[in-house]
Amino acid sequence: MRVCIHRGTEQIGGTCVELEAEGKRILLDLGRPLDVADGDAAASVPRIVGLQEGSADLLAILISHPHQDHVGLVEFVPESIPVAIGKAAAALLDRAANWLSRPLLAGRTLINWEDRRPVKIGPFVVTPFLVDHSAYDAYALLIEAGGQRLFYSGDFRGHGRKAKLFDRLIAAPPPNVDMLLMEGTVIGRDGEERQFPSEDELEVEFVDKLQGAQGLSLLWTSSQNLDRIVTVFRAARRTGRRLILDLFTAEMLAATDNPRLPQADWRENIGIYVPKWMRRKITQDGSFDVLKRFKANRVFLDQLADPAYDILLFRPGLLKEVDAEAPLGGAQLLYSNWSGYLADPSTLLVRQWIEARQIPMHTIHTSGHASLPDLRRFAAALAPRALIPIHSFHTDRFGELFENVVRMRDGVWFGMSAAIAALEVPIIPPAAAGSEVAGWAAEDAPRVLSLEQ
Structure with a gap:
């Protein structure tokens, strides 16, 4: 080769x-x-x-x-x-x-x-x-x-x-x-020589911060990091909280077709929020059926009855509507991304916003x-x-x-x-290929695919 x-x-x-x-x-x-x-x-x-x-x-x-x-x-x-x-x-x-x-x-x-x-x-x-x-x-x-x-x-x-x-x-x-x-x-x-914390260890940290919450917990993490979504959901369940996912993240979880991952139609500890950009997309495409799947768990930010018991998945793109609609008294921001992103100019508005709103930020992350x-x-x-x-x-x-x-x-x-x-x-x-050596073996003989044109 x-x-x-x-x-x-x-x-x-x-x-x-x-x-x-x-x-x-x-x-x-x-x-x-x-x-x-x-x-x-x-x-x-x-x-x-x-x-x-x-x-x-x-x-x-x-x-x-x-x-x-x-x-x-x-x-x-x-x-x-x-x-x-x-x-x-x-x-x-x-x-x-x-x-x-x-x-x-x-x-x-x-x-x-x-x-x-x-x-x-x-x-x-x-x-x-x-x-x-x-x-x-x-x-x-x-x-x-x-x-x-x-x-x-x-x-x-x-x-x-x-x-x-x-x-x-x-x-x-x-x-x-x-x-x-x-x-x-x-x-x-x-700190390259250190071993990184596990998702189970992060779960304990999330539990601690959620138990001490005085208001809404904003979770800043990636919709693609499904391990982290699972970790926070487990912490929410342990503390009697509700994890409010945006519709996009709910769609990512549904796409896995894995019933062991949190899903938007689960009866407990899950809520679904539909951001404005997704509402516009649904209206433009006429794809209103997607909302029916999440109807029972749909959440509106201006109607949160007890925000101290809610965790809202947050990203910079949601800043304006969260600021306008969500109850932010006593809120905390749980940052669960690589720390290097905080130095990026694209996150400046969020950093300025939490400072102006006096929202404390706690970093809970692993690589x-x-x-x-x-x-x-x-x-x-x-x-x-x-x-x-x-x-x-x-x-x-x-x-x-x-x-x-x-x-x-x-x-x-x-x-x-x-x-x-x-x-x-x-x-x-x-x-x-496919032979057993040192305890390793391919599961099956190779599939032969005709890909040459």
């Missing part, structure tokens, strides 16, 4: 990796860079043969998870290119597209990942591994071709509500990995990415012959933290054998 990291060797977000074997190619993720504005997104598509006009030898785009920095540029490439993605992840993107008018996956041939079930795409055999991450339905990917094995970590962690997936993977990793492309989001951040101790455990378990840093602003530090590190540059093609030889590490012949 040959590899080209188009984006990722010096940055977080916008990830895109191209693999080539036997004259055929696949892409690992096609993410939108974090610093690219909406109007500039189309122009940020990497200059890869076939991404503008389609090409018979570009077989598929493999998406690790549904965060925009890994999937956000798919909407700008030809629909003729198939996309491989988790079934629930695709459903989340489709449901969001209904509201945001951004049809990322519409009209495309989709290949749905199933945990540890291999898929054959041309000369590549791809085995997805379900991982713990703040994005729902996230996968790491093992790619085999030409007698070589490359493992792409995607984004992952070991301290979320699906931490058992991390433990399972490092307890029985795929054997004989020639090359590991591993994320390092947290490297270089303050969606692996801690450095867990990155070390992960790298040691997979024991790659070469480890390639990706998805980090500090790839220069990987060499002091991990073994067998080879740093690459964006846009430069390299052969896997050459990269491994540069380390003078003996290459151990990989096991046959």
Whole structure:
């Protein structure tokens, strides 16, 4: 196999990796860079043969998870290119597209990942591994071709509500990995050596703040962070509170088709608020049926009878209507995002608003990415012959933290054998696809998909 990291060797977000074997190619993720504005997104598509006009030898785009920095540029490439993605992840993107008018996956041939079930795409055999991450339905990917094995970590962690997936993977990793492309989001951040708090530990913190609430609790978190929604819902249930979700978040939860996640029609501890922008969208589209599903639990902000027993999901875009309609006496803001976002100019209005309103802010958060101790455990378990840093602003530090590190540059093609030889590490012949080695086995024989045109 040959590899080209188009984006990722010096940055977080916008990830895109191209693999080539036997004259055929696949892409690992096609993410939108974090610093690219909406109007500039189309122009940020990497200059890869076939991404503008389609090409018979570009077989598929493999998406690790549904965060925009890994999937956000798919909407700008030809629909003729198939996309491989988790079934629930695709459903989340489709449901969001209904509201945001951004049809990322519409009209495309989709290949749905199933945990540890291999898929054959041309000369590549791809085995997805379900991982713990703040994005729902996230996968790491093992790619085999030409007698070589490359493992792409995607984004992952070991301290979320699906931490058992991390433990399972490092307890029985795929054997004989020639090359590991591993994320390092947290490297270089303050306190990188510490282990991050778990979602269960966050739940205890939320319980403490909710029990002491004197008014409405505003929860500032992402609608995509379903682990966090579950954590706060559990805290709400423990304290007899009601979690008021906006309709968009309720739609994301419904799209998972997972009855174990909080749903808008549950009888207790759930309320649904319909923001103005969604009311306008419903009126424009005539899609009034969507409101019927949430009628029993619908909440109006100016009619909250006992706000100290309510938790309202909040985002900067809701600032004006929350300020105009919600009772804010004794309110508190529970901030549950990366602290770095608070330094962004886009959050200035919120910071000024809570100061003017004298609303105290409490930060209760944990990372969606692996801690450095867990990155070390992960790298040691997979024991790659070469480890390639990706998805980090500090790839220069990987060499002091991990073994067998080879740093690459964006846009430069390299052969896997050459990269491994540069380390003078003996290459151990990989096991046959699907065979049992060291306790690991693919669940089924590869599905053979005819994707070549």
